[in-house]
Amino acid sequence: MKTDLTDTTSSKINKALVLGRRAIGTPAVGMVLTLVIVTDEENAYDALKAASEASREHPSRTLVVIKRVSRSPRDRANTRLDAEVRLGADAGSGETVILRLYGEVVDQAQSVVLPLLLPDAPVVVWWPVNAPTDPARDPLGALAQRRVTDTYAAEQPIEELTARADTYTPGDTDLSWTRITPWRSMLAAALDQVACEVTSADVEGEEFNPSVELLAMWLAERLKVPVRRSKSAGPGLTSVRLESSAGPIVLDRPDGSLATLSIQGQPDRAVALKRRETAELIAEELRRLDPDDTYAAALRFGLERLDEEAAVTAPAAGEPVDVTAAGEPTGEESVEESGEESGERPAKKAPAKRAAARKAAK
Numbered sequence: 001m002k003t004d005l006t007d008t009t010s011s012k013i014n015k016a017l018v019l020g021r022r023a024i025g026t027p028a029v030g031m032v033l034t035l036v037i038v039t040d041e042e043n044a045y046d047a048l049k050a051a052s053e054a055s056r057e058h059p060s061r062t063l064v065v066i067k068r069v070s071r072s073p074r075d076r077a078n079t080r081l082d083a084e085v086r087l088g089a090d091a092g093s094g095e096t097v098i099l100r101l102y103g104e105v106v107d108q109a110q111s112v113v114l115p116l117l118l119p120d121a122p123v124v125v126w127w128p129v130n131a132p133t134d135p136a137r138d139p140l141g142a143l144a145q146r147r148v149t150d151t152y153a154a155e156q157p158i159e160e161l162t163a164r165a166d167t168y169t170p171g172d173t174d175l176s177w178t179r180i181t182p183w184r185s186m187l188a189a190a191l192d193q194v195a196c197e198v199t200s201a202d203v204e205g206e207e208f209n210p211s212v213e214l215l216a217m218w219l220a221e222r223l224k225v226p227v228r229r230s231k232s233a234g235p236g237l238t239s240v241r242l243e244s245s246a247g248p249i250v251l252d253r254p255d256g257s258l259a260t261l262s263i264q265g266q267p268d269r270a271v272a273l274k275r276r277e278t279a280e281l282i283a284e285e286l287r288r289l290d291p292d293d294t295y296a297a298a299l300r301f302g303l304e305r306l307d308e309e310a311a312v313t314a315p316a317a318g319e320p321v322d323v324t325a326a327g328e329p330t331g332e333e334s335v336e337e338s339g340e341e342s343g344e345r346p347a348k349k350a351p352a353k354r355a356a357a358r359k360a361a362k
Helices: 012-024 041-054 075-079 103-116 157-166 182-194 210-222 278-285 293-301 303-314 331-342 353-360
Strands: 002-005 033-039 060-068 080-086 094-102 121-124 148-150 172-174 198-205 227-231 235-242 247-253 259-261 269-272
Touching: 002 012, 012 094, 012 103, 033 041, 033 103, 041 060, 041 278, 060 080, 060 103, 075 198, 080 293, 094 103, 103 148, 121 278, 148 157, 148 278, 157 172, 157 293, 157 303, 182 210, 182 235, 182 247, 182 259, 198 210, 210 227, 210 235, 210 293, 210 303
Parallel strands: 033 060, 033 121, 060 094, 121 148, 148 172, 198 227
Antiparallel strands: 002 080, 080 094, 198 235, 235 247, 247 259, 259 269
């Protein structure tokens, strides 16, 4: 059932919701939360489709806020609110209200949304695109217990991820973090099978993919080891390699669907690691409404610290690497000895030795 309201108010929208529920024979309100989607006209359809599919698991009242930005002073003076109320089969397992804001009311979106929130129910705000720099301080974000963004949809994802770390508030989360949940689960399960100490890690994926950075920060924060990032053609994350005292542990997914888990001394195993749709990601985020402390810890670790630790452990460009067997004199050692005898300056230390020295200095 659909009801179109032109130049309306929040009270008229609430009245239309009540009349619509009576008309389809469901007067009781069975929704568990209010999902507010803040988007533009171009991305509204995809976002609403994902929310409708997620409502099968989480029946909710979905409020889609579409801000129609005025292009001229005349349009700015044309202030109005149009709404489309959907109930029954047209709204999935909940209720949907599409709000189109024009003119000065665009700056007062929270005043329109507040009367439409379900009483005594949690509120989640989702920005599929164009999220504010500080979601918690946004007028709509301030109404919510959970605020969902997606740095992958930003024009500059890595810069956007850095901004998320600077403005993080408990209750913030990001779909780029949600996308790596299966990877984190699989890696944690693999480490539970082997008694070992991880010494380093390598995360491979698309360039400028925030999920690659978040997974690397999570590994560095949890394992306390240097993590290097490598570029690949994708799609998304393609591989994670953990170097450990028991041998390498590799999770490789070259095609975005099926992955191979390799553990030293065990047969390779094929595991399902398909890239998930937005509806699955939103449904996962709606399962928990408390702050995500693990996400916060990964963000706090920071990209700069990740770069610094990777730079300290990586060999410097153009420097030789000692690949001879232990106990054999290398050419570098001979030069060093001859330098000491002739009074000349000793040669530089090998990269591995320099890394060990820096680590000991810390």
